[in-house]
Amino acid sequence: MYDLFGDLAELLVQAADTHSKLVGHGYRERTRITPKLHDQSTRAEELGRRIAQRLARSLITPYEAELLYDISLTIADTVDAMNHTAELLVLSRVGALPTPLLEAATGIERASELTVTATWSLSRVQELGDYYTQIRKLKRQGDRLVRQSLAEVYKRGGAMTEVLPLHDVIESVGRTIALQEHTARLADLLRVKDA
Template sequence: MVQLFPRRLERPMYGLFAELAEIQVQAADTHSTVLGSGYRERMRIAPRLHEHSTSAEELVRRIANRLADSLITPYEAELLYSLALTVADSISAMEHSAELLVLFHSGTQPTPLLEAAKGIERCAELTVTASWKLDTVRELGDYYAQVRKVARQGRRLTRQALGELYARGGSGIDLLPQRDVIDAVDTIVELQERAARTADLLRVKDA
């Protein structure tokens, strides 16, 4: 079976993907901390997510340049680039979620949303493990199935948080900011599942 990349590029390329996945883990941990903190602590911690997002975007540019020089099919290059972009987008979505919390001076977040954030951390950890196997994509195994399972639970939790929000009642002005935060967390979950699905397409293509 032909390798996705020539041997001389293999380690540097996949090292970049692993580095990107590690940033996602750091961002997911910071995101959970922001959700679970009070306003003052959020103000202090939230800027870290901008740093994570900026670092992720730089890595995506480096990956794109490396892909342009690699000896792989356009289809494989497109999937790998999409994978990198989607992981970076998930980190950007975490930054957006934190920004909303600070902007709206949001109070204590509902327990289901905090649990969903823990699921986001778990998906990030699974992505790190998967990034180590991109040079032999057949070894990705049930990575997508595991992320999909966590993502389904995450969406259930965001729906539960939304239900609690509307059950609490209040004016639209009060409800909409919290609805935006819940939607932002749901977007992170969706992006993580999309990244795993993209990696799984590489596995299927290589089968």
């Protein structure tokens, strides 16, 4: 079962890399990359289902099973949130994004890498160390970058047909950041419970 968590977290890293490429490119390149992120989202959902089936047959406590199930769902939701951002970018034909949003995408990549390392410790949760602390730091930084992106869009101004799609994309990136923090919080609850 823990191998499946590792596979899911590796998929999260791949999706974060794809997501960064999407955010950094223009419309034509985004249309080419988006199907890859959609496929990663579908695969993450499937891995989440497989983890749920394994958990149903495992001998761990109901509390641990519930937290592990929530972790798998949240990781899959994170990949789906990145896919949502990709769809918004393509469907709305959004142009160049604010620079702070590109930095936020880099933070999402870093948080994904930390999550992979953390999933290797899920069977020995006391080894999670400062995973949650590091993710919280990245979340605060990401939240600040999202606010800066919104401020840049509002300062730039323009027609509502341009501002609203950008606003939706920025909010979608913010949701991805929040989901990553939620994954780390659930893992930390496992660590605390095991202490």
